[in-house]
Amino acid sequence: MLRRQAFKFRIEPTGEQQRQMRRFAGSCRFVFNKALALQQERYEQGGKKLGYAGLCKRLTEWRHDPETAWLADAPVHPLQQALKDLERAYANFFTQRAGFPRFKKKGQSDSFRYPDPKQIRLDQGNSRIFLPKLGWLRYRNSRKVLGEVKQVTVSSSAGKWFVSIQTEREVEQPLPKGGAVGIDMGIARFATLSDGTFHAPRNSFKRHETALRKVQQAMSRKTKFGSNWKKAKARVQKTHSRIGNARRDYLHKTSTTISQNHAMVCIEDLQCGICPGRPRAAPSNRESRSGPSQA
Incomplete structure (x- = not known):
């Protein structure tokens, strides 16, 4: 292939x-x-x-x-x-x-x-x-x-x-290994499998919340668009980058573990409109095809 x-x-x-x-x-x-x-x-x-x-x-x-x-x-x-x-x-x-x-x-x-x-x-x-x-x-x-x-x-x-x-x-x-498994995504538990196992959430934001708050407060005290403000903004971006990298790393490792140990993985689709009590969201009305303004 x-x-x-x-x-x-x-x-x-x-x-x-x-x-x-x-x-x-x-x-x-x-x-x-x-x-x-x-x-x-x-x-x-x-x-x-x-x-x-x-x-x-x-x-x-x-x-x-x-x-x-x-x-x-x-x-x-x-x-x-x-x-x-x-x-x-x-x-x-x-x-x-x-x-x-x-x-x-x-x-x-x-x-x-x-x-x-x-x-x-x-x-x-x-x-x-x-x-x-x-x-x-x-x-x-x-x-x-x-x-x-x-x-x-x-x-x-x-x-x-x-x-x-x-x-x-x-x-x-690739040859499939293992059987079929269903996954339910949640908040207290990141993913719960139908065989009883689960994956706890990473909580990468909470680990960097204090550091993020400090750099954001420091940026708010700077004159906007000034040289010191740009340096502070770079520190905020760096902290957000660390949080995003930790999340992506956890997602890749978790999805690899699940896919390598199961031949079929089933995940519920909450946007499909078939689930009882969950009507499908209506598409947003487009005002015109001219799109948003450049401002």
Whole structure:
């Protein structure tokens, strides 16, 4: 069977590489927002939505426009991927799988993606990876990357940069072990299995609650958007990152344990509308397809 898997590592860029990555992430965010504003404007004027090919033509114009000529400094493939992300967001909206696409903000999910594996070189022996217009980047090699590299995503979180390497490889069909089990999610107990076993909650927030309160109080005493306020905000983000990492680690370990010891896992769906006494929530009314304002 074909397995697609992502291997995420923290990278250690130089100062110049960090500045370049911030520029690339900002360029992708600018292209996404500009294309979204263009689509909304065409809708308000009664025009037809542009497809991916039409947006790529506009991207070429933006890269040659003197006002946005700085877009040419960023690699073109990540910019095109931003347009693909917008196209996917529209498709999810029209199929009612998600809300209307929103404008991206600086500092929230800053990332860019390289889709062409021919432009990527991975040197696991020396713990480094080559990316276009960035050169060789050192990364913390915590495990071996298995399979053929298909694409790479560079992202920022809490002041740190990460690289996610998506690979593809053929593996043997896993054989199921154990029988069937049902899972009931709760509050006092994180997960209770039908065979009587249960998993206690992690309570990662309570463990960091005191530290989080202190850094939040310190940030509230700073002048907003000042240099000290930005430093305090970075400490708050770092604390939230620790809480999120602890939760993700616990979820991965718990789900791996359950899946490796049972052939079938059944979980109740509280949103399906079939459960007695739990009517399905009505979909929210969309005011218009023009979406939210840019403000």
